[in-house]
Amino acid sequence: xxxxxxxxxxxxxxxxxxxxxxxxxxxxxSQSFFWYRQxxxxxxxxxxxxxxxxxxxxxxxxxxxxASQYISLLIRDSKLSDSATxxxxxxxxxxxxxxxxxxxxxxxxxxx
Amino acid sequence: xxVVSQHPSWVICKSGTSVKIECRSLDFQATTMFWYRQxxxxxxxxxxxxNEGSKATYExxxxxxxxxxxxASLTLSTLTVTSAHPEDSSFYICSxxxxxxxxxxxxxxxxxxxxx
Numbered sequence: 494x495x496x497x498x499x500x501x502x503x504x505x506x507x508x509x510x511x512x513x514x515x516x517x518x519x520x521x522x523s524q525s526f527f528w529y530r531q532x533x534x535x536x537x538x539x540x541x542x543x544x545x546x547x548x549x550x551x552x553x554x555x556x557x558x559x560a561s562q563y564i565s566l567l568i569r570d571s572k573l574s575d576s577a578t579x580x581x582x583x584x585x586x587x588x589x590x591x592x593x594x595x596x597x598x599x600x601x602x603x604x605x
Numbered sequence: 606x607x608v609v610s611q612h613p614s615w616v617i618c619k620s621g622t623s624v625k626i627e628c629r630s631l632d633f634q635a636t637t638m639f640w641y642r643q644x645x646x647x648x649x650x651x652x653x654x655x656n657e658g659s660k661a662t663y664e665x666x667x668x669x670x671x672x673x674x675x676x677a678s679l680t681l682s683t684l685t686v687t688s689a690h691p692e693d694s695s696f697y698i699c700s701x702x703x704x705x706x707x708x709x710x711x712x713x714x715x716x717x718x719x720x721x
Contacts, residue, residue, distance in 0.1 A: 536698050536712040537649065580648065590654055590662065593639065593710060597648040 494519055497583050499596035507604050510571050514599045516581030517563045524591070525584040526557055528566045530577045531598065537580055540566075571603045607633040609701050611713035618689055619721055625685045626716045628699030634679035635701030639710065640672075643696040655682055689720040 499516045506512045518526075526543035541548065543555040543564050554567040568575055581596035608631040618624050628638060637656050641649040653669075655661035655676035663669045673685040682701075686693055696717050700710040 534696070534715075534717075536715045538712070539709065542709075588662070590637075590656075592651060592654070594651070595641075595649040 495596075496520060496594045497581055497596040499581050499599050501597055501599060503600035503602050505602045505604055506571055508571055508573060510603075511567065511569045512571055512601065513568075514566045514579055514581075514601075515563055516565070516596050517561075518581075518583045518594075519562070520583070520585045520594075521562065523562075523583045523585040526555075526564050527582040527584075528553075528555055528564075529580040529582055529595075531580055532577050537595075540579070568601075571601075573603050573605060576601055576603045607631075607701070607703055607711040609635075609699065609711050609713040611697075611699060611716050613716060614714060615717040615719075617719045617721065620690050621688055623685055623687045624689055624718060625683055626697055626699075626718075628682045628684070628701070628713050630680045630701040630703070630711070633701070633703040633711075635682070635703060635711075636679065637702040638676055638682040639700045639702075640674060640682075640684050641698045641700070643698060643715075649698060652684075686718065689718070691720045694718055694720045 497518050528540040529537040530540045531537040543557045547556045552569045556565045578598040578600050580598045584593050610629045612627045640652045643649045652667045653661040653663045655674050657679050661674040676682040698715040700712045
């Protein structure tokens, strides 16, 4: 089983739509959770951290469910510029340090 | 956010040559730097974690003698791909973690390596 799993998509949605992505993780010792956005041939950029209480940043809402070991990202009122790959990232301690594990990403295409 | 640069941004080399990639944190001190590799349509795979002044910790399956990592200062880490082969062609991305900004990584723009 992969440490971090995501539906690769692509999710093709019309402008203005609401779209949700889920991500599951296998390591129960995971401590921090993030959503990153990656445009084609570019480096990932942090979209938002995910907190247990859930958090919102404009049109983006992230949720964490520790019991079920999944996190979600909701995008409301999709824009063409939201088209990208969304990476779920999980961080957990190991051998005195910690590791960031990336999911394979979910591709989103917002259509005019 | 903090800025990380990588040099070169792309490189084409012949099989058997060595390539050095530099990763610099421009406006913060990166106590920890991470090196990733990303093949087309795949996610980032962590290659190694390095802390300033100590040896890098390599992930399983990553040859430490092939991918030499040096983290000599708090603002510079280098990855040298020794005796590169076509299967080493990939997108190499570094990231730095700043002291006091735990759990947030700042990524460099990546280096696209093509080995002929």
